[in-house]
Amino acid sequence: MKLDDLIKLGFANLWRTKLRTVLTTLGVVIGIGALTSMVSFGTGMEKNITETFKKNDLFTSLHVTPGKINLEGLSEGDVSGLLDDSQDSQMILNDSILHSIRQVEGIELAYPELTFRAKAKILEKEREITAAGIPYEMKDYPPFNQITFGSFYDTDSSVVVLIRWETLKRMMIIVEDPDDPVRLNFNEEDQDYIILPPDSLIGKPIYLKTAVMDYGGFAFNPMQLFGTKPKLPVKEKTTTFIIGGIFKKTSQFSNQNIKGDLIIPFNTAKRIPRLGFTNIWDALGGGGENEGYSSIYVRVEDISYMDQVIRTLKEDMGLNVFAIADQLKEIRQGFLILDGILGAIGTIALFVAGLGIVNTMVMSILERTREIGIMKAIGGSEKQIRWIFFVEAGTIGFIGAIFGLILGWLVTVIANKVANSQFLPAGEPPIDFFYFPLWLILGAIVFSIILSLVAGLYPAMRAASIDPVRALRHD
């Protein structure tokens, strides 16, 4: 008996009891729909995270910090690193270390991470932001190679700066993007936004106010005797820059590795007058001026150098290295568990559908007992009869899987739209919460067919074992 004959026969048999077949298949459709939409949420989130890593160059990025304390040992109860002042691991990330790091094979570039808080003012709009000094070499790497408006600065000492589109929006300035028009949501509509054409901010000044020491503030003020509150010996210093470019998130997860709102050429950033501490302890301890850099950003030429570079920095140079790519393994494991849980919930629905198939097939056998007897009388073997029922069950599974995938996809499209419109502010790039990889599509079809075949196993065996003499007497 040929496969096409079996399939044709299976379809014809199922079509005879249309309503029952449709209802049974609907069970599978819902099961597969639930399973795929749930698993696609897990895969969607995993994809978003992985793409974030890729887009932000995190697979080739490292952060180096001084090798002061053995954190791993500390978590295991080893406090010797804390007590021993004399150990040589208390190094300072100075220019000579930076130079040594740059010599390591496989390292493309390394620069100290330089960020500070400041107030930015554009078109009379002012807001506190984080400024970051980024070297000119970074212009070739994400996200700086994808500037939305304008261009990257030309030298490390330039006064041209870059600003985030999202930071401007927080400053109540919206730069129109012809590719992605901004739709303000209900809450934002009444607010006092300045809306500008795409390139109108390029070349305009931006004023950066930083805090500097005001030594005059230490002078004795007789007014303090009369209850006036003492003033901190700090004053604001304004530096003027030119906006050279604006970069905007292309997806919800891009630009994650830029720490600042405002990107300033590295040497220029170093020269900006500001306080050398970020908290009172630093200030009391003499500031961070001569303490070296707090961390160094390292970009590796290629992902294949990653392990080797980490080993050299850690073992040979005694530095602490943090590679976020290392975290991906754990994140992936977490997603595997999430997929498993979501898949298990979906599978319950599919198992219920499987019981529906068993029920339908058993009913069908009862109704078709005489027909089975006839088929045996005219030469149908047990194997052939078994296959006829197998194919019928498998057909329910296959059709259920196809429509289930369509249902799952529709559900995720709607859920995605609702989630994006409800939870994301206007102008933010949409997130695809769900993702249907090929393995999920094929897996769902195969799983559904296998489940249907398992569900059809007992009915098929029962049909095949029917005694033809009795079956022919059956009404």
Next chain:
Amino acid sequence: MDIIKVEKLVKIYRKGEIEIPAVDHLSFSVDKGSFLSIVGRSGSGKSTLLNLIGGLDTPTDGSIFFHGKNIAGLSRAGLANHRRYNVGMIFQSFNLIYSRNALENVTLAMVFSGISKNERKVRAIRLLEEVGLSNRIYHKPDELSGGETQRVAIARALSNDPEVILADEPTGNLDSQTAEEIIDLLVKLNQLHHKTILMITHDQNAAEKISHRVIRLLDGKIKEDKIITGIL
């Protein structure tokens, strides 16, 4: 030459402690190309005997040789092959699949024997024409008369070109005129196509008119075995 040889054939049905011998140590042989009628009262074991020869049922004891090969010892798959290629069965209640038309009923038997789709269709149409149903090919059984339905069943029985036709009271549900037409068709199959025919009937007189031999069963045993002379 024997095509079928039955030796000490026994079929016992058990109902709890009670044993009912439906076929009781039967022995006879059937010549190739002959028309054998089996007569007897209800419960005499006629249908059981036919089911055993047709491989639908298995004997409690004894042997059934088909071309010298004992089908009593065949596996279930072997019996299916026997039903598929060696014998064609016709029943009193027609036993067609009511959801399928005449053509599909005839081709179904060929689906099991793996004949190609085109060959099946050509052969089925030819057989339906031979039984006089060329204008009823796409009719379903409930759109056909009793006689026409039985003709479809005969066409189906012939579809894999078996040597033996087993007919279990093929005229039992038909009026006398239609019954005569069906009997004529079976006689034609025997005489023109040289099919060996084993037919169960109640009507011994009619059987004697058309058969080469009539066996009368009583309580699973041969009561009378009559060779008819003068049959063409």
